[in-house]
Amino acid sequence: MTLKSFISFGIALCCILLTGCERQVSFSADVKPILDNYCVSCHSGAGEGEAASGFSVDDYDSLMQGTKFGKVVVPGSSMSSSLYLVVTEKVDPKIHMPPHHDESLAEGRGFALSRTNIETIGTWIDQGAKNN
Ligand code: HEC
Numbered sequence: 001m002t003l004k005s006f007i008s009f010g011i012a013l014c015c016i017l018l019t020g021c022e023r024q025v026s027f028s029a030d031v032k033p034i035l036d037n038y039c040v041s042c043h044s045g046a047g048e049g050e051a052a053s054g055f056s057v058d059d060y061d062s063l064m065q066g067t068k069f070g071k072v073v074v075p076g077s078s079m080s081s082s083l084y085l086v087v088t089e090k091v092d093p094k095i096h097m098p099p100h101h102d103e104s105l106a107e108g109r110g111f112a113l114s115r116t117n118i119e120t121i122g123t124w125i126d127q128g129a130k131n132n
Contacts, residue, residue, distance in 0.1 A: 025124040026132050027060060034117045035063070038098050049097075060131045075129040078122040087113050087121060 025031065035043075035057040042049030043057045050056050054068030063083075066072040078084040086097040089112075096112065113121075124130075 023123075024132070025120055025127055027124065027130060028132070030120050031124045034113070034120065038113060038117075042098075064129070073125055073129050076126060078125040081125050081129075084118075084122050084125055087118050 039049070039057045041047060043053075043055050044050060045056075055066060055072065056062040064071070064073055072081060072083040072086075074080040085091050086095055089096070098113070
């Protein structure tokens with residue numbers, strides 16, 4: 001491989017990697033289905049999660065409103081968003097979401113989100129948490 005072709009290969013590779021990272025995550029097509037599958041049973045209506053925290057995942061507006069204590073999404077920063085932090089392993093196991101601490105496990109509902117689902121939520125927030 002000549003130096004010139006090596007450089008153009010490098011540039012092409014960077015472009016592929018960059019566009020890969022830039023894939024636009026959609027709220028309605030990507031994020032909402034995750035919330036509907038794993039969160040809505042507790043975070044809607046009379047669910048225990050909404051009762052305890054005031055946090056409902058019914059729609060975009062309620063999601064952005066957050067809990068009774070404040071917002072859980074900081075657009076542009078997943079690392080400042082409790083919505084993201086509670087689904088990663090970055091928080092105390094007691095507040096992992098969906099709950100998979102000892103009591104939940106015993107009740108057969110302890111499971112974590114897949115890595116892909118966690119990253120989808122994180123990327124959506126980092127891209128501005130748009131209602132797209
Ligand atoms: C089995 C019921 C249940 C499920 C399923 C569930 N939650 Fe929760 N969630 C709770 C309860 C109960 C609380 C209140 C916990 C507390 O305050 O100790 C809570 C609290 C929260 C909070 C507020 C945390 C805080 O204190 O700031 C967030 C954010 C949250 N849940 C997100 C989610 C997300 C996202 C999902 C889906 C991936 C989810 N939850 C699934 C029951 C649930």
